[in-house]
Amino acid sequence: MTDFYQSQRAMRNMRQAALQRGVIAVLDVGTSKIACLVLRFDSPDDPREDGLGSLAGQSRFRVIGAATTRSRGVKFGEIHSMGETERAIRTAVQAAQKMAQTRVDHVIACFAGAQPRSYGLAGLVDLADGQVSESDVARALAACDIPDFGAGREVLHAHPVNFAIDHRSGFGDPRGHVGNQLSVDMHLLTIDTPAVQNLLYCIRRCDLEIAGIASSSYLAGLASLVEDEQELGAACIDMGGGATGLSIFIKKHMIFAESVRLGGDHVTSDISKGLQVPMATAERIKTIHGGVHATGMDDREMIEVGGDSGDWDKDRRRISRTELIGIMRPRVEEILEEVRAILDAAGFDQLRSQQIVLTGGASQIPGLDMMAARILGQNVRLGRPLRVQGLPQAATGAAFSAAVGLCLFAAHPQDECWDFAIPAERYPARSLRRAVKWFKDNW
Amino acid sequence: MQSLRADRRDRSERPGPRDPAPSRLAYRAERLWLTPGFRRMVRLGLPSFLILAATVGYLGDSGRRDALQAKLVDLRLSVENRPEFMIELMAVDGASEPVARAVRSMLPVTLPASSFRIDLPAMRAAIEQIDAVASAELFVRKGGILQVTITERVPAILWRNGAALEMLDATGNRVATLLDRSARPDLPVIAGEGADEHVPEALTLIRTARPILGRLRGLVWMGERRWDLVLDRDQRIMLPEIDPVPALQRVIALDQAEDLLGRDLVAVDMRNEARPTLRLKPAGDGQDEIQAKVDGQ
Numbered sequence: 001m002t003d004f005y006q007s008q009r010a011m012r013n014m015r016q017a018a019l020q021r022g023v024i025a026v027l028d029v030g031t032s033k034i035a036c037l038v039l040r041f042d043s044p045d046d047p048r049e050d051g052l053g054s055l056a057g058q059s060r061f062r063v064i065g066a067a068t069t070r071s072r073g074v075k076f077g078e079i080h081s082m083g084e085t086e087r088a089i090r091t092a093v094q095a096a097q098k099m100a101q102t103r104v105d106h107v108i109a110c111f112a113g114a115q116p117r118s119y120g121l122a123g124l125v126d127l128a129d130g131q132v133s134e135s136d137v138a139r140a141l142a143a144c145d146i147p148d149f150g151a152g153r154e155v156l157h158a159h160p161v162n163f164a165i166d167h168r169s170g171f172g173d174p175r176g177h178v179g180n181q182l183s184v185d186m187h188l189l190t191i192d193t194p195a196v197q198n199l200l201y202c203i204r205r206c207d208l209e210i211a212g213i214a215s216s217s218y219l220a221g222l223a224s225l226v227e228d229e230q231e232l233g234a235a236c237i238d239m240g241g242g243a244t245g246l247s248i249f250i251k252k253h254m255i256f257a258e259s260v261r262l263g264g265d266h267v268t269s270d271i272s273k274g275l276q277v278p279m280a281t282a283e284r285i286k287t288i289h290g291g292v293h294a295t296g297m298d299d300r301e302m303i304e305v306g307g308d309s310g311d312w313d314k315d316r317r318r319i320s321r322t323e324l325i326g327i328m329r330p331r332v333e334e335i336l337e338e339v340r341a342i343l344d345a346a347g348f349d350q351l352r353s354q355q356i357v358l359t360g361g362a363s364q365i366p367g368l369d370m371m372a373a374r375i376l377g378q379n380v381r382l383g384r385p386l387r388v389q390g391l392p393q394a395a396t397g398a399a400f401s402a403a404v405g406l407c408l409f410a411a412h413p414q415d416e417c418w419d420f421a422i423p424a425e426r427y428p429a430r431s432l433r434r435a436v437k438w439f440k441d442n443w
Numbered sequence: 444m445q446s447l448r449a450d451r452r453d454r455s456e457r458p459g460p461r462d463p464a465p466s467r468l469a470y471r472a473e474r475l476w477l478t479p480g481f482r483r484m485v486r487l488g489l490p491s492f493l494i495l496a497a498t499v500g501y502l503g504d505s506g507r508r509d510a511l512q513a514k515l516v517d518l519r520l521s522v523e524n525r526p527e528f529m530i531e532l533m534a535v536d537g538a539s540e541p542v543a544r545a546v547r548s549m550l551p552v553t554l555p556a557s558s559f560r561i562d563l564p565a566m567r568a569a570i571e572q573i574d575a576v577a578s579a580e581l582f583v584r585k586g587g588i589l590q591v592t593i594t595e596r597v598p599a600i601l602w603r604n605g606a607a608l609e610m611l612d613a614t615g616n617r618v619a620t621l622l623d624r625s626a627r628p629d630l631p632v633i634a635g636e637g638a639d640e641h642v643p644e645a646l647t648l649i650r651t652a653r654p655i656l657g658r659l660r661g662l663v664w665m666g667e668r669r670w671d672l673v674l675d676r677d678q679r680i681m682l683p684e685i686d687p688v689p690a691l692q693r694v695i696a697l698d699q700a701e702d703l704l705g706r707d708l709v710a711v712d713m714r715n716e717a718r719p720t721l722r723l724k725p726a727g728d729g730q731d732e733i734q735a736k737v738d739g740q
Binding site: 090091093094097098101102103206207 | 463471479
């Protein structure tokens with residue numbers, strides 16, 4: 001567990017340095033678009049007693065630059081072509097820098113893919129002196145038995161979700177409480193190492209320092225779930241271009257995250273194949289005329305498909321909107337069915353409140369909420385991200401949930417297990433042995 | 444009818460979809476340009492350095508420096524010597540002939556000259572250094588005339604200082620040296636070292652002594668502290684340091700009542716106010732006796 005401590009801590013330190021400097025960029029590397037926002041932090045050092053400022057700490061920053069560019073070379077939320085992705089990141093960062101009129105050196109990135117997998121862990125320690133101290137929390141976190149998630153996977157998030165002292169559970173912050181035993185529930189999210197390495201490499205090639213990295217399904221939940229939904233329990237479904245992220249929140253902590261490797265781009269490619277049109281045309285037809293519920297009027301609404309072949313018959317094709325819906329609907333249903341399967345596997349039906357929030361670019365298909373209500377459950381709503389200061393109107397849509405969530409993550413990150421000190425007994429034995437050897441050699 | 448070649452030209456102008464991504468070099472250059480320090484250096488540091496370097500390079504050569512200086516001097520002279528700034532003549536008002544001659548000789552340049560060459564305050568200070576001049580006003584009048592208006596000191600008293608006879612005004616400032624007492628018989632005489640610093644007091648005493656003015660030969664400042672009135676027939680009135688005027692008035696009153704000063708006295712000593720003393724001429728001096736008889740006493 002110590003190895004990723006180091007890299008995550010380095011990122012945390014970098015984030016602190018960026019906040020000191022006052023300017024940080026957030027980068028959402030998605031399948032259909034790459035969004036870059038430049039944040040300016042006004043007063044980085046006035047923490048209140050509870051660690052929050054006004055507006056839950058969101059008034060501390062302001063978006064001073066925003067840019068999006070069409071993503072190239074990203075598939076299923078993972079980097080597919082390094083050069084193309086690097087150029088797309090460069091485009092977005094340069095445009096955002098130009099709007100902000102400042103240079104950005106630190107960037108916090110998020111991405112949807114890399115097959116996130118959730119683990120729930122539990123740790124239990126005896127309290128030596130009755131009262132819970134910070135080192136006890138660290139010991140409890142270190143006592144969690146890490147599952148064997150296999151080589152080539154890395155821990156992305158490790159949130160302590162719940163603390164229990166003896167038989168009392170539900171503590172957010174157990175420090176100072178008196179008891180005999182401290183137990184902790186921790187949520188661990190692992191991802192594929194190569195996918196992360198690729199992303200980090202691309203960002204480094206753009207002369208930027210990584211100040212943090214996060215999963216976009218987590219961030220979409222952070223941005224689009226309102227506070228009581230996060231508290232009572234809700235699932236956020238972030239329907240992106242190439243991957244659909246899913247995160248379940250309860251008591252303001254993420255307890256589960258997964259992603260389906262299907263998204264809006266698959267709907268577009270279905271239209272492209274079904275209508276024999278290029279992807280760009282298919283995308284345009286989808287966004288302008290798309291839908292998932294056919295009505296009688298849709299039979300009469302004819303859509304010019306177009307084509308650049310020079311053949312009159314092919315270029316003058318017209319289809320009814322019903323046909324288009326007939327192409328889109330099975331794919332959307334498939335995505336939602338996959339989500340449903342994951343929710344069932346995660347035990348979402350055990351939660352008291354089963355609110356489902358749809359967000360992300362693909363959630364803007366008209367009629368999606370009705371269909372989702374049929375497949376996922378009755379409590380479905382469409383979510384848009386929280387409003388943050390200075391965000392351009394064009395970037396307030398559902399497609400920017402992850403980017404806005406990244407802003408909130410940059411301003412006010414949740415405690416992760418590497419924010420606590422490593423307990424002494426967990427230090428690698430090798431260094432202790434070396435210290436003993438040094439004493440033996442010298443005395 | 445459409446040209447067959449139009450399409451080809453069109454395509455050569457747009458070779459495929461444009462890549463919006465900046466090149467690595469352009470990206471780095473833009474980031475460098477957005478760095479505040481670099482930006483400030485390019486916008487302020489570089490131009491000022493270039494200007495400085497050009498100036499230093501140009502002025503490094505002494506020939507160019509001299510030429511530049513000569514050009515500046517020429518320019519200055521050409522402005523100074525414009526007819527608008529020339530002073531043609533000098534008018535001295537309110538001064539007697541010798542003073543006016545002295546003032547004229549003090550002008551540092553020969554007329555006509557540029558008014559930039561004459562430092563009026565300095566010249567005014569120099570003119571006011573002349574003892575006979577109480578104050579002077581200098582200004583350049585329209586038409587190129589340097590107008591000098593002088594207020595002269597009025598001599599009020601003569602001061603015999605050793606061999607020299609100085610004319611002083613009412614405040615004790617020197618006006619001129621007199622060679623001969625008979626040149627100004629109308630002015631009273633004072634004598635004694637430091638007497639010039641007490642001229643107002645002396646004038647008050649002289650005004651008080653108006654009844655005996657015909658007999659008054661002068662005042663002597665004794666021991667730098669008090670006045671003696673010297674009358675003819677070697678008589679003296681010795682006045683105290685403090686309040687000499689009432690003492691003198693007492694003496695004059697006595698004289699008018701008793702003809703005190705007409706008697707055979709050497710001195711009336713009023714130095715001690717409580718004990719005025721008369722000093723008689725020593726007896727036995729036959730000459731005096733005869734003289735007394737001649738005078739009918």
